[in-house]
Amino acid sequence: MSSQEVSRLRREIWQEFSEGQVELLRALRDEVSSRRWKIMLEVDAVRKFLASAEDRAADPEMKQLLAEISKRMDQIHRELSRIPEDIIPPF
Secondary structure (H helix, E strand, O other), X not given: OOHHHHHHHHHHHXXXXXHHHHHHHHHHHXXXXXXXXXXXXXXXXXXXXXXXXXXHOOOHXXXXXXXXXXXXXXXXXXXXXXXXXXXXXXX
């Protein structure tokens, strides 16, 4: 095999490898995004439950505790919203 053929084959293999990596990263990004949305919906449900419990609570300490948990859930929701972009850039 000539050196030109070897170089051409290397370029082709590298190109196919690169395309395969891009496809894999797209699939991973889609999967992470899908799972993130499922978790965010669960977090939203918990946030609504906490808000309802906080409204019904008579004990000030319980209200404070529920408010703190709700605040943390808000932080979790914000952090989740950035996950795909933080992990895998769009292609």
